[in-house]
Amino acid sequence: MPELQFREAIRAAMVEEMERDEDIFLMGEEVAEYNGAYKVSQGMLDQFGSERVIDTPISELGFAGLGIGAAMNGLRPIIEFMTWNFSFVAFDQVVNNAPNIRYMSGGQFKIPIVFRGPNGAAGQLAATHNNSVESLYSNFPGLKVVCPSNPDDAKGLLKTSIRDDDPVLFLESELMYGMKGEVSDADDYTLPIGTARIAREGDDVTIVAHSKSYWRAMEAAEELAKEGYDAEVIDPRTIKPLDIETIVQSVQKTNRCVVVDESNPFASFASEIAFQIQDQAFDWLDAPLVRVTAPDTPAPYAGNLMDEYMPSAKEVIQAAKRVMYVD
Amino acid sequence: MAKKKTNASKPTVSPEHARHLLHQMLRIRRMEERAAELYTAEKIRGFLHLYIGEEAVAVGVMEAAAEQDAIVATYREHGHALVRGMPARAIMAEMFGKQEGCCRGRGGSMHLFDRTLRIYGGNAIVGGGLPLAVGLGLADALQGRDGVTICFFGEGAVAEGEFHESMNLAELWQLPVLFVCENNLYAMGTALDRSESQTDLTEKAESYKIPSKAVDGMDVLAVEAAARRAMDEVRSGQGPYFLECRTYRFRAHSMFDPELYREKSEVDAWKQRDPIATFFDRMKDHDLLSDADRKALEAEVNEEIDDAVAFAEAGTLEPVDALTRFVYSDAPSGAASNGQPAASPAS
Ligand SMILES: Cc1ncc(C[n+]2csc(CCOP(=O)(O)OP(=O)(O)O)c2C)c(N)n1
Numbered sequence: 001m002p003e004l005q006f007r008e009a010i011r012a013a014m015v016e017e018m019e020r021d022e023d024i025f026l027m028g029e030e031v032a033e034y035n036g037a038y039k040v041s042q043g044m045l046d047q048f049g050s051e052r053v054i055d056t057p058i059s060e061l062g063f064a065g066l067g068i069g070a071a072m073n074g075l076r077p078i079i080e081f082m083t084w085n086f087s088f089v090a091f092d093q094v095v096n097n098a099p100n101i102r103y104m105s106g107g108q109f110k111i112p113i114v115f116r117g118p119n120g121a122a123g124q125l126a127a128t129h130n131n132s133v134e135s136l137y138s139n140f141p142g143l144k145v146v147c148p149s150n151p152d153d154a155k156g157l158l159k160t161s162i163r164d165d166d167p168v169l170f171l172e173s174e175l176m177y178g179m180k181g182e183v184s185d186a187d188d189y190t191l192p193i194g195t196a197r198i199a200r201e202g203d204d205v206t207i208v209a210h211s212k213s214y215w216r217a218m219e220a221a222e223e224l225a226k227e228g229y230d231a232e233v234i235d236p237r238t239i240k241p242l243d244i245e246t247i248v249q250s251v252q253k254t255n256r257c258v259v260v261d262e263s264n265p266f267a268s269f270a271s272e273i274a275f276q277i278q279d280q281a282f283d284w285l286d287a288p289l290v291r292v293t294a295p296d297t298p299a300p301y302a303g304n305l306m307d308e309y310m311p312s313a314k315e316v317i318q319a320a321k322r323v324m325y326v327d
Numbered sequence: 328m329a330k331k332k333t334n335a336s337k338p339t340v341s342p343e344h345a346r347h348l349l350h351q352m353l354r355i356r357r358m359e360e361r362a363a364e365l366y367t368a369e370k371i372r373g374f375l376h377l378y379i380g381e382e383a384v385a386v387g388v389m390e391a392a393a394e395q396d397a398i399v400a401t402y403r404e405h406g407h408a409l410v411r412g413m414p415a416r417a418i419m420a421e422m423f424g425k426q427e428g429c430c431r432g433r434g435g436s437m438h439l440f441d442r443t444l445r446i447y448g449g450n451a452i453v454g455g456g457l458p459l460a461v462g463l464g465l466a467d468a469l470q471g472r473d474g475v476t477i478c479f480f481g482e483g484a485v486a487e488g489e490f491h492e493s494m495n496l497a498e499l500w501q502l503p504v505l506f507v508c509e510n511n512l513y514a515m516g517t518a519l520d521r522s523e524s525q526t527d528l529t530e531k532a533e534s535y536k537i538p539s540k541a542v543d544g545m546d547v548l549a550v551e552a553a554a555r556r557a558m559d560e561v562r563s564g565q566g567p568y569f570l571e572c573r574t575y576r577f578r579a580h581s582m583f584d585p586e587l588y589r590e591k592s593e594v595d596a597w598k599q600r601d602p603i604a605t606f607f608d609r610m611k612d613h614d615l616l617s618d619a620d621r622k623a624l625e626a627e628v629n630e631e632i633d634d635a636v637a638f639a640e641a642g643t644l645e646p647v648d649a650l651t652r653f654v655y656s657d658a659p660s661g662a663a664s665n666g667q668p669a670a671s672p673a674s
Pocket of ligand 1: 058060089403453513
């Protein structure tokens with residue numbers, strides 16, 4: 001299997017799907033001539049031309065809505081937000097039209113659209129440029145939210161997202177675009193939306209973590225292993241639909257759970273997992289679930305404050321020890 | 328034979344004022360050059376957008392601003408803050424993430440605020456500052472104050488709905504706002520004619536019945552004169568005004584930009600029109616400024632910026648337990664960290 005950067009895996013997924021299906025096009029700010037603000041779409045203008053790789057003005061509300069209109073009228077758009085922070089300018093289209101039109105029309109219209117771009121923290125960018133949107137958007141019925149942590153998952157899940165007949169929000173990470181990993185080049189490689197991956201098996205504590213947080217969880221698991229604790233790490237990969245069965249089964253084995261998520265904690269993905277676990281595995285729990293998240297605070301600029309702000313492997317270790325009652 | 332009136336005619340400017348304008352532009356230039364170095368040295372982090380090449384716009388417009396006026400700008404706003412009166416120390420310390428910075432290290436390069444100077448923020452969302460500016464104008468109008476809000480934004484923002492809603496509301500309600508469009512021809516890598524059906528931006532203002540003017544943004548005197556006329560109109564209660572300053576950014580969009588969207592020859596041609604060099608040469612031709620003046624100013628500016636960098640370097644980090652401070656008006660440090668509302672002070 002070839003080693004690809006995260007950005008190359010995303011590109012490979014788009015390119016393969018666009019080669020397969022002429023109805024797919026990519027649209028967004030700087031995606032074509034600039035080759036992508038983060039070089040995800042590098043070379044795609046040359047390959048597909050300006051009718052299928054389309055630069056837009058800085059008009060998020062407009063091009064998000066255009067994408068939905070095009071999807072209602074037979075095409076399968078991929079809309080890139082330069083970052084998900086700017087999707088807030090497009091909020092009405094993303095949350096009112098994309099998820100609701102199929103339902104409101106009594107199933108007459110499908111909306112096969114992917115909105116994608118980098119999500120979450122990317123260094124010291126301060127509050128406006130640091131939003132993690134998975135909890136927010138997964139609150140809207142009708143949207144699917146996919147959030148891969150490695151290049152191979154990114155490729156397989158993006159291909160599936162593009163083929164999906166419903167709106168999928170595909171959340172990437174600026175800090176992970178350069179990350180390398182083996183990526184399947186099998187013909188028609190796809191991964192199903194809504195299945196978690198057990199990344200590391202263990203009996204002592206379950207750690208659920210997606211995207212960047214997944215890597216903090218893995219670091220923590222390595223450290224815990226040195227101290228003799230075996231953590232099971234689960235990457236949910238999709239936030240919605242959520243593969244709660246895999247998580248519940250793990251908790252039934254370990255009886256303890258930590259969720260790591262760099263989003264703000266209130267009404268969050270981590271809270272949702274906590275609810276579902278107590279709902280489905282209450283009798284198996286030996287400790288209350290612990291969340292490791294950003295604080296309920298806008299993101300600061302200063303480096304020391306930002307380090308404190310972001311979930312760290314150290315905090316994950318502490319949380320794991322807390323639920324194991326060994327600290 | 329009547330003497331041909333050209334741009335080279337003697338400007339009506341005193342030597343003191345010429346000196347002041349040059350000084351202000353040099354201050355921005357030097358601060359930005361140092362910021363670029365400090366970014367490479369990883370003292371300044373995050374995104375950094377430099378104003379080099381565009382100095383005449385902020386300097387010229389700010390000459391027309393009075394104390395009671397308000398400023399709104401973008402993420403490319405260090406220069407605006409500086410010439411509005413924010414000490415270089417406070418700007419530099421903010422970019423270093425120190426608590427001596429203008430926002431205690433919370434905002435960084437893209438979000439400089441100063442309430443006492445009526446700087447209502449750099450705004451890092453394209454178009455995000457425009458409605459705020461109209462709202463600031465609304466508050467001044469409703470409270471019977473004669474302040475004007477000056478709102479700087481790039482030509483890229485014209486593509487956003489927020490631009491259009493703001494223009495309409497400002498004119499509809501006759502609010503005291505000076506819209507200053509810094510048209511540097513490129514929004515990141517997108518040239519204006521690839522993003523706008525109407526590239527004459529004053530026409531857009533006119534379509535909202537907002538009086539407008541386009542001015543050479545590389546000519547600080549032209550900008551100042553146009554801004555003064557515009558501000559007089561707005562101040563006299565005639566509603567908003569749209570001033571387009573045609574300018575050019577000499578550097579990359581931010582620190583990560585290979586600049587493949589424009590020819591080097593184009594950049595070089597614009598550099599021939601460097602607002603600082605051309606202004607100085609013209610002033611020198613008319614004996615309003617000398618090489619010695621420039622040297623002295625440069626020395627003064629170097630000293631100011633060196634001092635600012637030393638100040639930022641020596642600055643202190645906010646203690647991390649203050650991370651949750653300023654989330655709500657009544658939250659004591661540490662109170663709202665787990666998603667619970669802060670306890671009321673009485674409890
Ligand atoms: C809503 C939004 N979309 C996209 C961006 C990313 N972005 C930052 S600056 C910029 C270009 C803006 O160009 P312009 O308004 O002309 O101002 P300039 O940078 O040239 O000063 C873009 C696309 C953003 N910050 N906000």
